[in-house]
Amino acid sequence: MTRLPSLFLSHGAPTLPIDPSLPSAEFASLSAELPRPNAILMLSAHWMTAQPVASTAENPETIHDFYGFPRPLYEIEYPAPGAPDLARRAAERLGAAGIASSSEPRGLDHGAWVPMLLMFPAADVPVAQLSIQPRRDPAHHFRVGRALRELRDHGVMVIGSGQITHNLREADFSARPEDADPRVTEFTDWFEARLAARDIDALLDYRRRAPHAVSMHPTDEHLLPLFAALGAAGDHFQMQIQPLGTYQRVLAMTNYVFADA
Structure with missing residues (x-):
């Protein structure tokens, strides 16, 4: 079986599926270019725990973990099957790498179901979610990914879901894409140059260097x-880069695919 790529998706605002001004169709275009996975292991910015937790839910609920948005958004359900066996395998791989983890049944937060809805609208790809650790550094998360690498040999697509730039304190929700803060491009240009060079040391130290x-x-x-x-x-x-523009002045939406040469 072909080793599947790993992805990082900028999932944008929860309104991505219902706001025609946002680039939702591009997620489907990206999905159409990729091999179809047997299952997905999703790491979303919106499930944060002290140590990794894998969701063993067989039928994960659609979690509407936001407030103040249009009512149609709360009516969306994404009934993809869970992947409890994948969750257990992920926990085993983490344990083998010396990374303590646990498991529990949990639904899909919007960082998981929003991009899944756009990429796999039939909700027919099983998905398990793995939490991130906001008090741990990039190196910890890189080690988590390393522990999960071999899952890609078994039809599993590992997807990280977050945002390549994310500063809600400086967001301007009336801004047009052309109003993007120039610092966004300077940051993403640096990041993408380091990714292209596979300069892992610089990337892990991005908070000092970028x-x-x-x-x-x-x-x-x-x-x-x-x-x-x-x-x-x-x-x-x-690396494949799918740039989707910058919204609300400082929220860049770019997707990245990391495939074996």
């Missing part, structure tokens, strides 16, 4: 899933 890192990520929970996806990638990965 321009405007703290402005683009006052807290880095929306970037931590990228390091897990990067860890799950092969040593000589080839």
Whole structure:
């Protein structure tokens, strides 16, 4: 079986599926270009725990973990089957790598079901979710991804879901894409150059080395899933970039695919 790529997705606002001004169709286009997975292991910025927790839910509920949005958003259900066996395998792989973890049945938060809905609208790909650790550094999440790498040999797509830039404190929800803060491009250009060079040391130290890192990520929970996806990638990965623009002035939406050469 072909080793599947790992992905990092910028999942945007919860309204992505219902707001025509946001780039929802592009997620389907990306999915159509990729091998179809047997199952997905999703690491979302919106499930945060002290140590990794794998969801063993057989029929995960659709969690509407937001407030103040249009009512139709709360009526969306994403009834994909769970992947409890995958969750248990993920926990086993983490344990073998010396990373303590646990498991519990849990639904899919919007960082998981929003991109899944757009990429696999038939809800026919089983999905298990794995939590991130906001008090741990990028290196920890890279090690988590490394522990999960071999799952990709068995039809599993490892996906990190967050945002390549994420600063709600400076967001302007009336801004147009052309109103993007220039610091967004400076940060993402640096990040993508380091990814293209496979400069893992620099990437793991991005908060000191990248321009405007703290402005683009006052807290880095929306970037931590990228390091897990990067860890799950092969040593000589080839990167595909799907730029979708910048919204609300400082929220860049770019998707990344890490595939073996």
